[in-house]
Amino acid sequence: MPHPTVSIADLSRHLDQTVSLQGWVEALRSSGKVAFLLLRDGTGSCQCVIEARTEPAFTAVAGLHQEGSLRLTGRARPDDRAPGGVEIAVETIEVVQSAEGYPIARKAHGVDFLLQHRHLWLRSARQTAIARIRHTVISAIRGYFDDLGFTLVDTPILAPGAAEGAGTLFTVDYFGEPVYLAQTGQLYLEAAAQALGKVYCFGPTFRAEKSKTRRHLAEFWMVEPEVAWADLPDLEALAEGLICRVVERVLGGHRADLDRLGRDPAPLEAIRAPFPRVTYTEAVEILRSPETRATLEAEQARDLAAVEALRKEIAGLDSQLGQATKAWKQEKLGQEIQAAQERLRELEMAVENRPGHMEDAAAFAWGRDLGGDEETILSRRFDRPLVITRYPKAAKAFYMKSDPENPRVALNLDILAPEGYGEIVGGSVREDDLAALEARMAEEGMDPAPYQWYLDLRRYGSVPHGGFGLGVERTVAWICGLRHIRETIAFPRFMGRLYP
């Protein structure tokens, strides 16, 4: 076969040439005189035209189904009627496998069905767009730290004990001993930071929390930098630069993918340093402030108007439904109505809950940890990620260093993604003084014996240091504008889901 095999992404460089493509059937329409095969190969999609006089190709295409695999050869030519502007005039087809009975149709499906067929769902245009963006997010993260002179250090996944709450860990049998799947590499990374200065780890982490929400997974990926000699402003700047770099790389290379996901790029274009920074104490004041009350009242008014608008929209769709003649158009309208009703339910719930949120916010007591509702209220007041620092010490982990200017608070930071996507970064300056750390561990009732190696880090050349973790899936969900975190990873693991 003298013709070059090319990928669809490269097709525009082969106009008016005869080329071979190999891939899968994305869509197929065939008839007495002509067949249209939308071929996808992982790099893109291309319409391939098979005319009835082109035998045996025309007969062969009749045996194909959605997601059937094939090789074909034909001439690449520009045509305005083809999606993408280029199509293949097919000369020969080799069906590799017909894919009869492919279960996922080109229509709406329920989430559970799609997750049960996740191994096939991955092929869809939407899922491949997310996968490509996730890849860029990860490579941008690695590039950012590599460019800054960080060294990657892989930390163990099998860990002897809990760094934080032990109830949230998965237990594994380790030669007869119970050990846990790591929920962070941090403690090990602190050791590495004293060896190499600037380090990061990047791997899967595990939480056995029985959370069934669209923000939670039992297995997710987290990047954790740890920096010797760093203070809190250093960490804020490091995290800020990281998020900017990631957003910039996605915007730079994935306009078409974002468009395919229906993601408005405008909120992402607004992501620039400096991010707004508040302390926990200021956040509490913001929550209690009349301005927040006014913002919430404005949101309430806006949502009430949106509820009215949606009701009208649904009524309009209903009347269209009455007039629609084609059955499949009725079906499509019916699905639009359902989607609108779902949005309506969400809005109505927001409207119903808001008075309670307003009361909670107005009465928020210093010392409580910020809950999801408070985070949402705070992040909605800014168009960029919000950096919140210096939480009450009591609400935070034992290894966090106290603020020397106010021992009631820790030198920590959380970063909330905009648009209600929640916490994407959590980190702190670590307690580097041996006596203070031992005292804090005693307060928590921790047995110091298994932590002797960790305490050694304070005995031998202890320095100020700190780090943070950034959750990949939440970041991808935010950047892609996804309703659900489960789409951000190829094979999600969460309560009740182990297949496929």
Add this chain to the structure above:
RNA sequence: UCCGGCGUAGCUCAAUGGUAGAGCGGGUGGCUGUUAACCACUAGGUUGUAGGUUCGAAUCCUACCGCCGGAGCCA
């Protein structure tokens, strides 16, 4: 663990106490430079499970199972 919602054809959904249906997908035939093509025909069901009420249950009641969302907790 708690609160709320939902389980009907392979899929998405109708049927609100009285003969279980439609679209998509599958199959057969026709037809068209098609864009979720179109037209005709066709196959496809223990209405999640178990019990109860009733002349009669997809529909009402009870329990269980499964799924979804939220709270708590977190990235």
